[in-house]
Amino acid sequence: MSEPLIALSGVTRTFGTGAAAFQALRGVDLTIEEGEFVAIMGPSGSGKSSMMNILGCLDTPSGGSYRFRGLRVEDLNRDQRALLRRHALGFVFQGFNLLARTSAQENVELPLLYRGETVEARHDAARAALAAVGLEGWGHHSPAELSGGQQQRVAIARALVTNPSLLLADEPTGNLDTERSREIIDLLVALNRDKGITVVMVTHESDMAAYARRIVRLVDGKVESDIRNAAPAGVVPGAH
Amino acid sequence: MIWNALLLALREIRRNLMRSFLTILGIVIGVSAVITMVTLGNGATRAVSDQIASLGSNLLIIRPGQHLGPGRDSAGAAAFKVADVEALKTQVSGLAAVVPVTNKSVTLVAMARNWSTGVTGTTSDWFATGKWQIASGRIFNEAEERAGAAACVIGETIRRELFGSQDPLGQQIRVKQFSCEVIGLLASKGQSTMGNDQDDLLVMPLRTVQRRLTGSIDVASLMISVRDDASMDIAKDQVSWLMRERRHIGAGDNDDFSVMDTRQIAETLSGTTKVMTGLLGAVAAVSLLVGGIGIMNIMLVSVTERTREIGIRLAIGALEREVLLQFLIEAVALASLGGIIGILLATLASIGGAALMHVPYLFNPAINLLSFGFSAAIGVVFGYVPARRAARLDPIEALRHA
Numbered sequence: 001m002s003e004p005l006i007a008l009s010g011v012t013r014t015f016g017t018g019a020a021a022f023q024a025l026r027g028v029d030l031t032i033e034e035g036e037f038v039a040i041m042g043p044s045g046s047g048k049s050s051m052m053n054i055l056g057c058l059d060t061p062s063g064g065s066y067r068f069r070g071l072r073v074e075d076l077n078r079d080q081r082a083l084l085r086r087h088a089l090g091f092v093f094q095g096f097n098l099l100a101r102t103s104a105q106e107n108v109e110l111p112l113l114y115r116g117e118t119v120e121a122r123h124d125a126a127r128a129a130l131a132a133v134g135l136e137g138w139g140h141h142s143p144a145e146l147s148g149g150q151q152q153r154v155a156i157a158r159a160l161v162t163n164p165s166l167l168l169a170d171e172p173t174g175n176l177d178t179e180r181s182r183e184i185i186d187l188l189v190a191l192n193r194d195k196g197i198t199v200v201m202v203t204h205e206s207d208m209a210a211y212a213r214r215i216v217r218l219v220d221g222k223v224e225s226d227i228r229n230a231a232p233a234g235v236v237p238g239a240h
Numbered sequence: 241m242i243w244n245a246l247l248l249a250l251r252e253i254r255r256n257l258m259r260s261f262l263t264i265l266g267i268v269i270g271v272s273a274v275i276t277m278v279t280l281g282n283g284a285t286r287a288v289s290d291q292i293a294s295l296g297s298n299l300l301i302i303r304p305g306q307h308l309g310p311g312r313d314s315a316g317a318a319a320f321k322v323a324d325v326e327a328l329k330t331q332v333s334g335l336a337a338v339v340p341v342t343n344k345s346v347t348l349v350a351m352a353r354n355w356s357t358g359v360t361g362t363t364s365d366w367f368a369t370g371k372w373q374i375a376s377g378r379i380f381n382e383a384e385e386r387a388g389a390a391a392c393v394i395g396e397t398i399r400r401e402l403f404g405s406q407d408p409l410g411q412q413i414r415v416k417q418f419s420c421e422v423i424g425l426l427a428s429k430g431q432s433t434m435g436n437d438q439d440d441l442l443v444m445p446l447r448t449v450q451r452r453l454t455g456s457i458d459v460a461s462l463m464i465s466v467r468d469d470a471s472m473d474i475a476k477d478q479v480s481w482l483m484r485e486r487r488h489i490g491a492g493d494n495d496d497f498s499v500m501d502t503r504q505i506a507e508t509l510s511g512t513t514k515v516m517t518g519l520l521g522a523v524a525a526v527s528l529l530v531g532g533i534g535i536m537n538i539m540l541v542s543v544t545e546r547t548r549e550i551g552i553r554l555a556i557g558a559l560e561r562e563v564l565l566q567f568l569i570e571a572v573a574l575a576s577l578g579g580i581i582g583i584l585l586a587t588l589a590s591i592g593g594a595a596l597m598h599v600p601y602l603f604n605p606a607i608n609l610l611s612f613g614f615s616a617a618i619g620v621v622f623g624y625v626p627a628r629r630a631a632r633l634d635p636i637e638a639l640r641h642a
Contacts, residue, residue: 058554059636082557093639114559
């Protein structure tokens with residue numbers, strides 16, 4: 001694979017028009033290779049969310065180019081981007097975003113449903129994904145019956161049940177206490193390390209970012225710094 | 241995909257069971273109203289034509305005035321006379337019988353009981369012409385007819401109401417100022433399909449009724465039975481011509497009487513019930529439409545409520561048309577469910593209503609299928625706008641929705 005997984009060049013994103021126009025991204029250049037664990041940091045309004053939306057193919061750049069494995073995302077239509085999300089991306093949100101009154105098992109099966117997998121394949125894959133996040137046997141519980149940490153694990157299981165190339169995590173620990181946050185970040189680190197899933201995580205907590213092998217800092221819609229983290233937390237024993 | 245969408249839709253319906261039920265109530269009422277109205281209307285139409293057809297196809301009925309049925313305009317048109325009967329008998333060929341009929345409402349008294357009914361004054365030919373059988377006793381003879389004898393033949397209902405378990409033959413019934421002797425009992429024809437009791441009648445010689453009850457020599461209507469070997473149309477024309485002549489109607493003037501054969505009467509009456517059926521059905525169809533608006537309303541609410549869910553689905557890769565299909569199928573499933581419940585309700589209501597109205601219950605597959613199809617179509621039509629709204633949501637906005 002010669003193409004990088006993600007290649008942003010001169011990406012801008014403008015909201016509104018004329019005098020009221022607001023530039024959330026002002027020319028971002030960023031390349032992320034397959035297998036990386038990248039934390040995107042930055043203060044509020046620095047363009048983190050806009051960048052995540054573009055990386056997640058939920059939004060398209062106003063200017064510049066976003067290539068996903070060489071594919072020009074800005075040239076894809078809405079349905080093509082949906083198919084890209086379906087087959088290559090997994091999302092983990094700050095607010096978990098599980099379907100309410102729907103069991104954990106069914107939540108995890110949802111992406112497979114849209115892929116048209118058979119009932120048995122869905123059941124097996126969802127059970128395996130739940131087991132992988134340490135929720136074996138919790139499948140029949142609805143989100144309301146689960147703790148925040150457990151809900152986020154279900155969300156991660158839903159994201160990885162399709163074996164995505166890229167896992168996008170938007171403040172995945174933002175709603176969790178320190179201990180749950182550690183569990184979740186450990187899970188992400190393990191998925192990245194053991195399954196080779198590329199993880200891009202937005203966070204404003206530096207101790208969470210410390211787990212990443214690369215930290216990209218955004219300020220005012222531009223990449224301010226891009227630092228390789230030689231000794232990410234959690235990988236080196238006793239680093240915490 | 242459609243199967244999955246259907247499962248999703250059913251799950252969603254079950255999740256909000258009460259709301260789903262209230263949502264489809266409009267459709268349920270609409271569908272059941274349409275089917276019940278049309279089914280009962282068809283039953284009534286059939287009942288009317290059956291009853292008239294049972295009189296036979298060789299019967300002509302002549303009445304003064306031009307209209308038949310409720311609100312008929314007989315004002316100004318002279319009644320018939322006994323002389324008309326004689327004239328028809330002698331001057332028109334091919335007639336088996338010409339029967340004058342006069343009616344009068346009276347109260348009968350016998351065995352210290354009383355009963356209000358209609359007295360029919362007629363001739364002995366009336367029994368054969370109207371296809372009546374004698375259960376016991378006899379009908380009046382020619383001598384009694386000529387003399388205006390106080391003899392009467394009663395229907396089963398009168399026997400039951402006045403005499404109970406006793407033998408009515410030879411008993412006296414007081415009719416106004418005179419008493420008549422019961423000489424015969426008619427075999428029961430049962431309950432009529434138009435809602436009246438056919439056995440609730442008392443028959444006397446015409447002359448008796450004219451002299452003692454109406455006090456005039458008028459005859460209200462004429463029943464004519466045409467011989468089997470004679471043509472109905474020719475007989476009808478000849479009867480019309482003779483009556484025009486006898487009533488001195490000018491060449492350019494309209495008849496002031498009507499001659500109808502049983503087929504025409506059946507058509508006229510069933511035409512009325514058909515119009516009523518159509519009107520009631522149309523009113524019911526409007527309620528079906530209102531039910532559709534109810535579905536649209538709830539689907540719009542549901543889309544707003546589930547904005548976040550839609551955002552999640554879009555984010556994990558649902559296509560626009562898949563979301564559209566999901567909500568459309570949900571609307572169609574709701575509407576169809578309403579249609580099915582409506583059909584079940586309508587079946588019960590129609591069977592019950594038919595029994596109450598004494599009309600036959602005729603299962604009409606066309607109207608059931610049509611109503612069901614229409615309710616499903618309403619789901620599509622009124623579900624489309626909310627479904628499209630859901631499908632076109634921006635996933636980013638939708639995910640941000642509280």
